[in-house]
Structure formats: structure tokens, C-alpha cells
Amino acid sequence: MATPRLLGISGSLRSQSTNTAVLKSLGARLGDQAEMSLFALNDIPLYNADIETEALPASVAALKEAITQADGLIICSPEYNYGTSGVLKNALDWASRPGFNSPLKNKPVLIMTSSPGVLGGVRAQSQLRETLSATLSRVICGPQIVIPGVNQKIQNGHFVDETTIEFMLAGVDHLIAEIKL
Numbered sequence: 001m002a003t004p005r006l007l008g009i010s011g012s013l014r015s016q017s018t019n020t021a022v023l024k025s026l027g028a029r030l031g032d033q034a035e036m037s038l039f040a041l042n043d044i045p046l047y048n049a050d051i052e053t054e055a056l057p058a059s060v061a062a063l064k065e066a067i068t069q070a071d072g073l074i075i076c077s078p079e080y081n082y083g084t085s086g087v088l089k090n091a092l093d094w095a096s097r098p099g100f101n102s103p104l105k106n107k108p109v110l111i112m113t114s115s116p117g118v119l120g121g122v123r124a125q126s127q128l129r130e131t132l133s134a135t136l137s138r139v140i141c142g143p144q145i146v147i148p149g150v151n152q153k154i155q156n157g158h159f160v161d162e163t164t165i166e167f168m169l170a171g172v173d174h175l176i177a178e179i180k181l
Contacts, residue, residue: 004179006036006172007070011077011088011124013042016157018114018150019076025159026074026168033169034176036074039066047093060094067095067103071179073137074172076112077128079121084113084128096135104135108178110171112145120146140174143167 008023020038027036043059051057056064067073077084096102111128113121125144132139145168147153153161 003032004034004071004176005069006030006034006072006074006175007066008036008038008074008076009041009088009091010038011041011075011085013040013087017078018154018159019078021154021157022076022112022114022147022150022159022168023074025165026172029165029169030172034172037066039063041087041091044087044091044094047090052097063091064095064103067107070107072108072110072175074110074112074175075128076114077121077124079113079115079117079119079124082123084124084131088128089131092131092135100136102135104132104137107137108140108175109137110140110145110175112147112168112171114147114150116149116151118148120148120150122146138178140171140178142171142174145171 008027010017010020010023012019023038030036045057077088095104109132111125113125115121125146129139147164153159
């Protein structure tokens, strides 16, 4: 099998996003195991079914094409008010169309969440699992990858917690095994 192509999606739009830093640091550590590109959600408009009946916005078409071309997804989300970010939920709503036949259907997905707090986004993780289940994605089962105290684990824009990076790489191993099924 060719090198798996992974698509990283950060649930944060901030220029100094800790979630984007986590994905970039993980991508840099993949070596020959896989290649990962990131897709920024900055230009995705709010979901509106009326727009969908016309031509899809270019940013939405690009998102759906990036998901289609990827062998698997790695989503890293912050936790806002006990849930995932609105921008990520919105992007998943767009990508889930058409229902039951979207680019997310049967797509292996590894979920990671982070928070400055002690729970590491575990509540957002639960919400993401439920949302992705509705899209018929193949969410990777295994120990949840949650990153508590994420702000203290970023130095000069890089995620530097080696123990967590090793844990994330084990999650990627599970994702790649699911891709190869």
C-alpha cells in the first residue's frame, strides 16, 4: 500500500491555535509512516441548505475534496463550553452532505481534543464521537487522546510534550491499521 494520506483538521481558527500546533507537531513526527496535510476552516461559511442547492462555496467544495482524497482524518478540537468548537461542527455539517453518501462515510477518523483545563477536552471528544457517528465515519476506538493543560505544552508554537506525542503516534498506528482494513 502507498503511504497513507492523512488530513489534519483543527477546530480552532486562531493564528496561534494550540490545536493547530498539536497537529503540526504530530505531522512532523510521522516520518515515512504517513503524510499529513492540514485543512484550515477559516473560509467555511455557516451551513445553509439553501446555498447547498445552488453551487457549493469554493471553500466547502475544497474541504469535501480534501476529505475525499485523504485515506483518514485526524481532528484536533478545543473544548468550548463543554463541547466542540462551532467552526468544527459547522465544517462537519457541510462535509456530511449529502446525507448517508458524504465524503465522511466510511472515512477512518482519529479524534484528539485539548483544553487548558484538567480534563483535556473530554466532553468535546464525546460530542465529536456522536457527530461523526451520525456521518457514518469510522471513528477509531481506543484510549481517548485528550490533552489537558495544553497551553503549558506549547513552546514557540510547537507542541513539546513527548509523552503525549508518543501517545498520539500510537493513535496514528491505530488509524493506519483501520485504513488498511
